[in-house]
Structures are given as C-alpha cells and as structure tokens.
Amino acid sequence: MSQPYAITPDDVVRASRTIRGHxxxxPLVQAPRLSELTGARVLVKHENMQATGAFKERGAINRLSALSEAESRRGVVAMSAGNHAQAVAYHxxxxxxxxxxxxxxxxxLVKVENTRAHGATVVLEGETLVEAAAAVERLVEAHGYVLVHPYDDPLVMAGQGTIALEMLEDAPDLDCLVVPIGGGGLMSGIAVAASPEPQVALYGVEAALYPSFLNAIDGQDRPIGGPTLAEGIAVKTVGRLTLPIIRDLVREIVLVDEPQIERAVHDYATLQRSLAEGAGAAGLAALLARPDLFSGRTVGLVLCGGNIDARLLASVMVRELEREDRIISFRMTASDRPGVLGRVAGRLGELGANILEVSHGRLHLDVPAKSVSIDVTIETRGPGHTAEILDTLCREGLMPRRIGPHGTAATGG
Known part of the structure; x- marks a missing residue:
C-alpha cells in the first residue's frame, strides 16, 4: 500500500491471534446452486453462524480485549442498528x-430483544445512527464509558478483516471478494487484509437507497434514505478512517435495489439453506444485479449476518413467489347463483391450482347487480401453469383480472 491507513495487514494478523477462541x-462453503444461478463459481463465508448471528463479533472482541482494567470497570457504550449491539453485549x-x-x-425488535438478552442496558434513541451517536456522546461525557464504534475504530476494522485471512487461506484461488458496505468497517478491514494479494479484486455493495460511499468517492449527490430490507448497511455517514481505504483499494461499488436484495434473501434460504438478513444477502444481490462483473469468476461472498425477523422473512418469501408467478391473485365475475363458488373452487382444483385464499362480494360497483365478484389467491407450479389456468378460465367466460402486487389487468385469451 502506497500510503498509511488506520490499519495494516499486520494489524489484521494480530487481531486474528487475539480473537482466536473467542x-x-x-466455514467457507461451495455453493453450487448459487453458482448455477449467477454464472460464477460461488463460495460463501457463513458469518451468520457466529453466536450472535453476524460478523460483528470479530471487531467487538478485538476492541474489548484492548481495554485496560480501569476502562473495563467503567464499562463501554456502543451505537448500533443491531448486530454490533449484540456482539458488544455478548462479549x-x-x-x-x-x-x-x-x-x-x-x-x-428481534435485535433489540437479543441485545437485552445478552445483559446490556439498551437505550432507544432517535431514528438514525446519527441521532443515536449524539446520545452516545452524552453517555461518554456523563459516565466515562469507552466508545466501541461500529466501524470507525482501527481495532474493530482489523477484527473484521480477519474474515479475509480465513477466506484466502481456505480458498487461495479466489478471484474476487464481494462485501457489503455500511459504515465500511468490514470492507476496509477485508481490503487491507487482502491487499498483499493484488490478484484478488475487491467489490463493495451498497443498498441503492443508501449510496453513501459511492457518493463520497465519485462526488455525486444521489439521494440517501428510505426504508430498506438491508437496514444493517443503511448508513448515511461514511467512516472517516474507512473511506480512504475503500476509495483506494476497492475496484467498484455495486448498488443493489430492494427487489434484488429480497431475491437474494430468498435464494440464500431456498438454494443455500441459510438465513440471511438483507445486509447479509447484499453480496449475492450484487451478483444478480451485475452478472457482467462476475460471470466465470471464482467469487467469495460474505454472508455477514442472518438476524432477520421471522415475519419479515415470511413476507419476503411470499413476495418472491408472487414475482415468480407461483402465487397470484385475480378477480372473476360470475352470475350470483347457489353453488357458483363451489364450482369455481372445483375447477381450480381440476386445473392443479392450490387455493390459498378466496372471498366473494356483491358490493363492487364494477360488478353487475345480479353478479358476484370472486377474489382468489392461488399457488401454481410456475408462470407456464399460471398462464394455462388464466387462459382456461377466460375461455370459460370467467374473465379473470389480475389484482394485488401486479396491479389489476386483463388476463387471458
């Protein structure tokens, strides 16, 4: 490296010794089904297997191990949207x-309760990490706590960089590492750790709603903010120590949108049999978004966290089925006669559809007074089966119209 940074490769090696046993x-696991999906040879570093479900433990224990006895007695304070909080609390x-x-x-909520369960005192403050940081400053001033910063701390950065040492030891033939970027602690640590291996290309990934590093590096002013599934990398302010490393050593930063992140969470669950939170799945989302960058290469993905709320995961899985046309909703209009609902249900069964939900009503103004509307949600085998069902219903005079996430539209012959 041509200029000094907050950490060196030797710092990462020392951190690897410090955190050993903690x-x-x-494991770095080959992912044949993800490889088939993306066109790259994919290996996944499963940091979701850490005790708190994320990579943050590495930096946390490296920082905590450096405290003096007096600092340990006073205690520490941290700000975090979840994974860093759990890591600091646990260790x-x-x-x-x-x-x-x-x-x-x-x-x-899952991250708040998990943090409390590890014995920490939790203070909920503000809407963003910036607002939380102001509360941290007050606590440091009032009580003398030692701040364990989530990313802008050399010991934290070096701890996170140990991931790269392990990946390159387990798979020396890796062509590139694809790493999510929030505040930049993970990416900068990995970049420095991998810098002695210049043949390994480094790619960062940001949520498209939070392009903080990309803005800082290319000088543009893309909007920042909004609800994202990848809340773990939803950071508006780049790290002072992490920025120069990422600017110099990372080849490209890929932006991924919300549908790509959702699909990556789904694909990790169904193809890799692994839980990934939105931030944890961002690397895979980058491969889906930019196959031109990664096709044919040996790619190391960091599945950096698996702390996703069960209800949110369920919603993501159903939404992906909807995108794949394996779950669809549609509205039909039929004469209001006894037994019509049973006949429709029977016909859908004959066509191989699994009915998930059904309702009928007479009050829609677009339905004639002597007719009834029937709203149905079904599960099918895929787009071809879906088209076959809708075409059949259309030929039989029921004229199904799609409703739900796709909007209402005429469907069928």
Whole structure:
C-alpha cells in the first residue's frame, strides 16, 4: 500500500491471534446452486453462524480485549442498528464488562430483544445512527464509558478483516471478494487484509437507497434514505478512517435495489439453506444485479449476518413467489347463483391450482347487480401453469383480472 491507513495487514494478523477462541472460524462453503444461478463459481463465508448471528463479533472482541482494567470497570457504550449491539453485549458479558447500547428506535425488535438478552442496558434513541451517536456522546461525557464504534475504530476494522485471512487461506484461488458496505468497517478491514494479494479484486455493495460511499468517492449527490430490507448497511455517514481505504483499494461499488436484495434473501434460504438478513444477502444481490462483473469468476461472498425477523422473512418469501408467478391473485365475475363458488373452487382444483385464499362480494360497483365478484389467491407450479389456468378460465367466460402486487389487468385469451 502506497500510503498509511488506520490499519495494516499486520494489524489484521494480530487481531486474528487475539480473537482466536473467542469467535467461530466460520466455514467457507461451495455453493453450487448459487453458482448455477449467477454464472460464477460461488463460495460463501457463513458469518451468520457466529453466536450472535453476524460478523460483528470479530471487531467487538478485538476492541474489548484492548481495554485496560480501569476502562473495563467503567464499562463501554456502543451505537448500533443491531448486530454490533449484540456482539458488544455478548462479549462484554463474557468478559464481565458493563455495556450500554444505544439503538435507533427503528431497530428491528428481534435485535433489540437479543441485545437485552445478552445483559446490556439498551437505550432507544432517535431514528438514525446519527441521532443515536449524539446520545452516545452524552453517555461518554456523563459516565466515562469507552466508545466501541461500529466501524470507525482501527481495532474493530482489523477484527473484521480477519474474515479475509480465513477466506484466502481456505480458498487461495479466489478471484474476487464481494462485501457489503455500511459504515465500511468490514470492507476496509477485508481490503487491507487482502491487499498483499493484488490478484484478488475487491467489490463493495451498497443498498441503492443508501449510496453513501459511492457518493463520497465519485462526488455525486444521489439521494440517501428510505426504508430498506438491508437496514444493517443503511448508513448515511461514511467512516472517516474507512473511506480512504475503500476509495483506494476497492475496484467498484455495486448498488443493489430492494427487489434484488429480497431475491437474494430468498435464494440464500431456498438454494443455500441459510438465513440471511438483507445486509447479509447484499453480496449475492450484487451478483444478480451485475452478472457482467462476475460471470466465470471464482467469487467469495460474505454472508455477514442472518438476524432477520421471522415475519419479515415470511413476507419476503411470499413476495418472491408472487414475482415468480407461483402465487397470484385475480378477480372473476360470475352470475350470483347457489353453488357458483363451489364450482369455481372445483375447477381450480381440476386445473392443479392450490387455493390459498378466496372471498366473494356483491358490493363492487364494477360488478353487475345480479353478479358476484370472486377474489382468489392461488399457488401454481410456475408462470407456464399460471398462464394455462388464466387462459382456461377466460375461455370459460370467467374473465379473470389480475389484482394485488401486479396491479389489476386483463388476463387471458
């Protein structure tokens, strides 16, 4: 490296010795079905297998291990949307260090409760990490707590970089590493750790709603903000220490939109049999978004976290089925006679559809007074089967119209 950064490759090597025995050396697993999907040879680093479900433990334990006895007695404070909070709380409890965690009020409930379960005092403050940071400053001033920053700390950055050491040791033939970027601690640590191997290309991934690093690097002013499934990388302010590393060592930053992130969460669950939160799936989303960058290459993905709310995961899975035309909703109009609903249900069964939900009503103004509307949600075998069912219903005079996520539209012959 031509200029000094906050950390060096030697710092990452030292961190690997410090954290040994405190965190899991997670497996780097070949992913044949993801490889088939993306056209790349994909290997996945399963950081979702850490005790708290995310990579953040590496940086947290490296920072906590450097505290003096006096600092350990006073305690630590951290700000986090979830995974860093759980990591600091978990390892602080193991080391008998008091921990206070400031979390935005918008943090998913599962992460708040998991953090409390590890014994930390949780303070919910503000809507964003920036607002949470103001509360942290007040706590540091009032109580003398030591700040364990989620990304802009050399010891934290070096701890996260140990992931790259393990990946390159397990698979020396990796062509590139694809890494989610929030505040940049993970990406900068990995970039420095991998810098002695210049043949390994580094790609960062940001949520399209939060292109903070891309803006900082190329000088553009893309809008930042909005609800994202990848709340773990929804960071508006780039790290002061992480930015120069990422600017110099990362080849390209890929932006991924919400449908791509949702699809990646779904694909991890169904093809890799692994839970990935939105931020954890961002690397795979980049392969889906930019096959031109990765096709034919040996790619290391960091599945950096698996802490996704069960209800949110269920919603993502159903939405993906809708996108694939395996779950569809449509409205039909029929004469209001006894038994019509049973006949429609029977016909759908004959066509091989699984009825998930059905309702009928007489009050829609676009339905004649002597007719009834029937709204049906069905599960099919895929787009071809769906088209066959709708065409058949259309030929039989029921004139189904799609409703739901696709909008209402005429369908069929």
């Amino acid at each position: 965190v899991l050396r997670t 602080a409890k193991r080391l008998d260090i008091p921990a206070t965690i400031v979390m935005p009020a918008t943090t998913p």
